Amino acid sequence: MVKERDKSTHEEDEEISQKLSEEYSDALLDAIQNGASLKDVQGITDQTMQGVYSLAYDFYSHGKLNDAESLFRFLCVYDFHNPEYAMGLAAVYQLKKNYHKAIDFYALAYSQAKDDYRPMFYAGQCNLMLRRGVQAKRCFEIVANRCDDAFLKKKAEVYLSELQEINIKGDEDTPGDD
Numbered sequence: 001m002v003k004e005r006d007k008s009t010h011e012e013d014e015e016i017s018q019k020l021s022e023e024y025s026d027a028l029l030d031a032i033q034n035g036a037s038l039k040d041v042q043g044i045t046d047q048t049m050q051g052v053y054s055l056a057y058d059f060y061s062h063g064k065l066n067d068a069e070s071l072f073r074f075l076c077v078y079d080f081h082n083p084e085y086a087m088g089l090a091a092v093y094q095l096k097k098n099y100h101k102a103i104d105f106y107a108l109a110y111s112q113a114k115d116d117y118r119p120m121f122y123a124g125q126c127n128l129m130l131r132r133g134v135q136a137k138r139c140f141e142i143v144a145n146r147c148d149d150a151f152l153k154k155k156a157e158v159y160l161s162e163l164q165e166i167n168i169k170g171d172e173d174t175p176g177d178d
Contacts, residue, residue, distance in 0.1 A: 083112035
């Protein structure tokens with residue numbers, strides 16, 4: 001008799017646990033579909049996120065790229081609305097010479113950032129490293145034509161000038177159809 005009651009209680013506990021799990025999952029999914037980040041859902045403070053960002057940036061600055069990558073990935077997953085987190089992860093990928101991933105995360109950062117052309121500039125650098133001159137040129141043109149930051153604009157113009165110089169020299173070296 002006691003065994004049957006224990007079994008019954010255990011089954012009820014399992015059922016309650018399953019129901020709570022489903023309710024939590026539904027609430028989590030609903031929150032995320034309505035624009036909440038995991039940071040918000042889990043109640044992680046902005047101060048904590050800033051602390052993790054500082055640590056990730058410190059790792060990045062000291063060349064501990066694997067550690068920086070892990071933390072920037074955490075930041076991106078928990079708060080996908082912050083373009084600085086995507087920028088950090090993209091910068092890590094750029095230094096690790098994973099240019100395709102870097103471009104993807106720079107694109108994400110660019111789409112989230114208002115009037116911040118740094119991601120576009122760095123995507124241009126990554127495209128250059130992949131020998132995709134047309135895409136690189138387009139990135140640098142966007143920065144040169146739209147950016148208000150004089151220093152970044154000047155750097156983009158230097159890249160454009162060098163790309164133009166390479167094209168001119170490349171055209172001179174190409175045998176003609178005489």
